[in-house]
Amino acid sequence: MTDFIKFILAAAVLQNVVLMTGFGSSVMIRISKKRTNILPFSALLCIFATLTVLVCYPLDLLIGTSVISKYIRPLMIVTVTALLYIASVVLLRKRFPEVFSRISRLLPIAAFNNLVIGIALIINHQFSVSLPGAIGLSLGACAGFLLLSWLTTEGMERLDNPDVPKSFRGLPSVLIYLGILSLALMGFSGSVSMI
């Protein structure tokens, strides 16, 4: 339980995964342009990230730590995500066609992105973590994504004003804003990453 809470807090706030590892940053910038997309997208991201971790965790133990398993692990994670995505599409199309038509554009981007695959990869690669810790890390990463998307949307609205020099309007100011946020977070939590 301690691991679960520790990783949720670390990945969401103290060492926000998007700002500290860059996972999902391109998608986050694009999603933040439309405020109404943030919550449904983050929810989908959370479902895919957590399910991928849940399925890959026992598979990781199964394939072991041989040289071959090192090569095939990334392919295994992408294949698991692809199967989860196909299962979710089939389920939604059959049971909830209205919901599917509303989220069908967000679904592939939420399933196939750096955050979902990256979290599953670092759980096994960088440190050995318990299953509750792994689930906490994926939930925290998605909560961090949601938090940062809201902050970015707010930032984009405030940066869209004539006081900003012309060359810096739009994407340049957003990137610098995210850089300052990342620097502030590093000052807050230190440069030794837990993730």
Next chain:
Amino acid sequence: MSKVEKQPFSKTMTEIKNVFLDTFLTKNIVLVQAIGITPILAAGVTLQKGVVLTLCTAAVLLPASLFMSLFGDKLPTWVRAPIYSVGAALILLGAAVLLDRSVSNELYASLYVFLPLTAVNTLVSYRAGGFSVSHVPVVALTDAIASSLGFGLVICVVSALREMASFGTLWGETLNFAIVLPEAALPYAAFLLLGFMAAFLQWIQSVIARRENASVRLNG
């Protein structure tokens, strides 16, 4: 017009030229479209890593774009993403073995997390999964080449600057810098560098646009 309809050769050439210039420079894939930022932030800390990630991106994007241009519109929309993502992961499996066994074990170990992420990079999902489906193969391939080059240019510049600042080296060769800033290898430095590079590109474009307007007024 459907992409299968034939169009005059000159029109295709103009489209190829426009697509290349737009994706590579004027609407640079990273600095204008905000695509493919993750590997730059996380792994673009040495020039060697930048070059490896560029080559891997090209190795994935070119076949994926060609495949999606040829068969994408025959596939249901929801099936496309798993096909090109798993295909890309397979290509990267080969790239990983090649890098580990034939190039450098250390380089492979340092890119272990970031190399496979190329398979699900937004570059692949937006360009191969989006642009290529509605364009003829030659235009889709041009876009894939321009995307890889545009991404490569940005990641190599950012990586080289971060390597010089944080380690005092370039391509592993020691430079005699008096000051070394290890913090430049952290993601915030890449965000700031990308922001200033994007602003520089916007400034150049506004200068070119002003000059063109002035020459049109003079000629008119």
